[in-house]
Amino acid sequence: MSGAGFESDFAFVGDHRVIATLNGPNTVVGVDAAGRSRTLMTAADGLQNPTSVAVRGRTVYVLSPAYSTGIDPNLALATLPL
Secondary structure: OOOOOOEEEEEEEOOOEEEEEEOOOOEEEEEOOOOOEEEEEOHHHOOOOOOEEEEEOOEEEEEEOOOOOOOOOEEEEEEOOO
């Protein structure tokens, strides 16, 4: 994920993937074992400075505190692709 942005947090997914929050670009990405990344969530999904990520089953929980704007902090949810 070099050059992707400021990685705030990451979680391992059982099938050799990593889910990471990228604070600066307001995104959440999945990275597979080969190093390929896929954007899972963006600011369009309500992310503002995502700082933490947790995965339970196929559900991704992302804490989005909006500390740079102070507007609409939230807990965003997504479903992992199969």
